Amino acid sequence: MSNSQDSLQTSKGVSVVSEDVCQEIMGRSDAFTAVENVFAAMAKNTAYNFDVIREAIGHEDALYGFKSGFDRDGMVLGLKSGGYWPGNMAKGLTNHQSTVILFDPDTGKLKSLVGGNYLTAVRTAASSAVSIAHLARKDSKVLGMIGAGHQSTFQLRAAVEQRDFEKVVCWNFHPEQIPNLAAVAEELGLPFESVTREELCAQADVIITITSAFEALIEKDWIKPGTHIACMGTDTKGKQEVDAQLLTVAKVFTDELAQSITIGEAQHAISRKLIQQAEIVPIGEVINGTKPGRTSDTEITLFDGTGVGLQDLAVASVAADLAEEKGLATYFQL
Numbered sequence: 330m331s332n333s334q335d336s337l338q339t340s341k342g343v344s345v346v347s348e349d350v351c352q353e354i355m356g357r358s359d360a361f362t363a364v365e366n367v368f369a370a371m372a373k374n375t376a377y378n379f380d381v382i383r384e385a386i387g388h389e390d391a392l393y394g395f396k397s398g399f400d401r402d403g404m405v406l407g408l409k410s411g412g413y414w415p416g417n418m419a420k421g422l423t424n425h426q427s428t429v430i431l432f433d434p435d436t437g438k439l440k441s442l443v444g445g446n447y448l449t450a451v452r453t454a455a456s457s458a459v460s461i462a463h464l465a466r467k468d469s470k471v472l473g474m475i476g477a478g479h480q481s482t483f484q485l486r487a488a489v490e491q492r493d494f495e496k497v498v499c500w501n502f503h504p505e506q507i508p509n510l511a512a513v514a515e516e517l518g519l520p521f522e523s524v525t526r527e528e529l530c531a532q533a534d535v536i537i538t539i540t541s542a543f544e545a546l547i548e549k550d551w552i553k554p555g556t557h558i559a560c561m562g563t564d565t566k567g568k569q570e571v572d573a574q575l576l577t578v579a580k581v582f583t584d585e586l587a588q589s590i591t592i593g594e595a596q597h598a599i600s601r602k603l604i605q606q607a608e609i610v611p612i613g614e615v616i617n618g619t620k621p622g623r624t625s626d627t628e629i630t631l632f633d634g635t636g637v638g639l640q641d642l643a644v645a646s647v648a649a650d651l652a653e654e655k656g657l658a659t660y661f662q663l
């Protein structure tokens with residue numbers, strides 16, 4: 330941001346960017362760039378995530394927490410706070426609730442409050458899209474979707490921008506949700522087929538898993554050579570989407586190593602000593618060209634996308650700048 334914009338923002342006060350404004354201004358391409366840049370900065374150690382706080386608060390069955398970090402390359406400092414309130418749906422609200430709070434890294438002054446619900450979905454979709462861009466075979470034609478919940482439509486829209494997919498195959502634990510995803514595929518002009526998990530693996534060149542499962546949905550032997558799998562649902566201890574043995578035959582990449590081995594998909598292969606931590610490659614290394622990504626058309630690649638606070642800060646910072654530029658932010662003095 331220029332000095333004049335900085336002083337303008339200071340004189341106007343703290344900016345507020347609503348959920349509606351985020352939806353209006355935050356496109357997939359901006360999210361992709363922001364997330365790719367922050368993964369690159371994390372691998373250079375110029376951006377780092379602080380320890381995550383996540384607590385069951387003993388009220389409304391809610392899980393509440395903070396994800397925070399600092400990106401020295403992007404000059405973005407702040408936190409995302411929120412969590413999961415399972416009873417919200419009955420109140421006409423989404424169960425996941427979050428807000429991003431940005432601070433001026435030069436002074437510590439509060440800079441912006443940005444709605445985090447829509448941005449969470451966009452940044453999570455951008456994360457798997459970054460993995461597809463860097464790791465999937467260029468000739469990938471069939472996209473497999475395991476999961477058809479809230480995040481899945483965002484995942485589908487972002488993924489199809491990375492390769493010339495000709496078809497989408499899907500499996501979901503709750504079949505009644507599948508038509509929502511099918512409708513998006515139709516809008517995108519892609520044939521859509523609901524299949525078994527095994528059939529999905531037999532057909533798909535790229536697979537996205539985005540479920541809240543606690544046991545493997547995909548067996549190692551179902552995956553064909555050359556497949557790229559983005560495991561996006563496992564973000565908590567105990568969750569699992571794929572056979573831990575799959576990580577012994579796949580080349581494993583992640584957004585952040587510390588999360589991958591504790592709350593990500595790799596937690597199971599690590600705790601069972603099937604793979605070593607040193608075998609997991611931060612995707613930022615591939616983006617920066619310091620480590621290879623896919624090295625053959627037969628290799629299986631697996632991205633363990635655990636979701637880091639810096640992704641939230643990256644997209645929220647872009648949203649705050651765009652809202653400022655377009656005159657869509659509101660302001661208050663603290």
Ligand code: NAD
Pocket residue numbers: 449453475476477478479480481501502503506539540541542543546561562563564634635636637
């Ligand atoms: P949602 O509640 O809208 O959908 C849940 C999905 O999981 C549905 O497809 C549902 O059918 C499936 N599911 C539920 N129970 C299952 C089971 N026992 N076995 C298999 N599938 C089951 O949730 P959402 O917002 O779409 O989020 C999906 C997952 O992604 C959640 O686990 C969430 O925590 C995770 N998530 C990860 C990130 C990240 O950055 N990695 C970000 C946001 C959400």
